Amino acid sequence: xxxxxxxxxxxxxxxxxxxxxxxxxxxxxxxxxxxxxxxxxxxxxxxxxxxxxxxxxxxxxxxxxxxxxxxxxxxxxxxxxxxxxxxxxxxxxxxxxxxxxxxxxxxxxxxxxxxxxxxxxxxxxxxxxxxxxxxxxxxxxxxxxxxxxxxxxxxxxxxxxxxxxxxxxxxx
Numbered sequence: 001x002x003x004x005x006x007x008x009x010x011x012x013x014x015x016x017x018x019x020x021x022x023x024x025x026x027x028x029x030x031x032x033x034x035x036x037x038x039x040x041x042x043x044x045x046x047x048x049x050x051x052x053x054x055x056x057x058x059x060x061x062x063x064x065x066x067x068x069x070x071x072x073x074x075x076x077x078x079x080x081x082x083x084x085x086x087x088x089x090x091x092x093x094x095x096x097x098x099x100x101x102x103x104x105x106x107x108x109x110x111x112x113x114x115x116x117x118x119x120x121x122x123x124x125x126x127x128x129x130x131x132x133x134x135x136x137x138x139x140x141x142x143x144x145x146x147x148x149x150x151x152x153x154x155x156x157x158x159x160x161x162x163x164x165x166x167x168x169x170x171x172x
Contacts, residue, residue, distance in 0.1 A: 001130060001131065001132045001133075001137065001142060001145075002130075002131055003018070003128060003129070003130055003131075003149075004128075004129050004131055005021065005101065005126040005127070005128060005129075006126050006127060006129070007127055007129060008129060008131050012133070013131045013132065013133065014131065014132045014133075014134065014135050014137075014138060015129045015130055015131035015132065016129065016130045016146045017127055017128070017129055018127075018128040018129060018130055018146070018149055018150050018153055019127070019128050019150065019153045019154065019157065020125065020126075020127055020170050020171075020172075021101050021102060021103055021125065021126045021127060021128050022101075022102050022122065022123075022125045022166060022170055023099050023100065023101060023102070023122075023123035023124045023125055023126065024099070024100060024101075024102050024105060024109075024116045024123065024165070025062075025064075025097060025098075025099055025116060025117050025118055025121075025123055026091050026097065026098050026099075026100055026105050026108070026109070026114040026115070026116060026117075027091065027094075027096070027097045027098070027114060027115065027117055028091070028092065028093075028094040028113065028114055028115070029115060030094045031094045031095075031096065031097070032115075032117070035047060035048075037117060038097075038117060038118055039118065040118070040121070041062075041064045041071040041073050041118070041121055042071070042073070044062070044073050044075060044097070045073065045074075045075070045076070047075075047096065047097050048076070048077045048078070048079075048095065048096030048097065049062070049075030049076060049077035049096055049097055049098070050077060050079050050080075050087050050090045050091055050095060050096045050097065050098040051075070051077055051079065051080040051081075051087070052080070052081070052082070052084055052087055053080040053081060053082045054082060058080045060074060060075045060076070060077065060080070061073065061074050061075070062075055062099050062123060063123065063124055064118070064121040064122060064123055065121070065122050066120055066121050066122070071121065077096055079095060079096065084100070084104060085104075087100065088100060088104055088105060088108070091105075091108075091114055092108050092113050092114060097117070099123045099124070101126065102157070102160055102165065102166060102170075103128065103153065103156060106156045106159070106160060109160060109163070109165050110159055110160070110163060116165050128153065130142070130145070130146050130149065154171070157170055157171060158171075
C-alpha cells in the first residue's frame with residue numbers, strides 16, 4: 001500500500017480517499033522582507049521558485065485561479081528536486097517560494113516558519129489517497145490505518161482552518 005496525491009489512475013489499484021489537499025504558495029517572512037510580497041500571480045516572475053522535479057520534468061509552470069480567472073506563470077529559479085521534503089526545507093530556509101501541499105507544510109505553517117501568500121489566488125489542489133495493489137490486500141488493518149490517517153489529516157486541516165490558512169470548504 002502507499003499514500004498518493006491524486007486519485008488512482010491505474011484501474012488495477014484499489015483505494016480510499018483520505019481528504020482534499022489544497023496547495024499553498026509558501027514562503028518565509030524573511031524572504032518577503034528582502035524580495036517583496038507578491039500580490040498577483042504576474043508578480044511571481046521576479047521571484048525565485050523552488051521546484052519539484054519528476055522524471056526529469058521540472059514543474060516550473062505554476063497555475064493559480066481566483067473567482068474569475070485562471071493564470072499560468074512560468075517561474076524561474078535555481079533549485080529543483082525530486083524530493084518534496086527537500087523543496088519544503090529550501091522554502092523554510094528562505095531560498096524562495098514553493099507551491100506545496102498544505103499537509104506537507106502544515107507544521108511549518110502552524111509554527112510560523114512560513115506563511116501562505118496570495119491567498120485569493122489558489123494553486124492546484126489535490127486529494128490524498130491510500131492505495132492498495134489488490135482488493136485482497138484491503139485487510140482490517142488497512143481499514144484501521146485508513147481511519148486513523150483520515151482522522152489525523154482532518155485534525156491538521158482543522159488546525160489550519162482555525163489559524164486562518166484554509167477556509168472550511170476544504171472539508172467538503
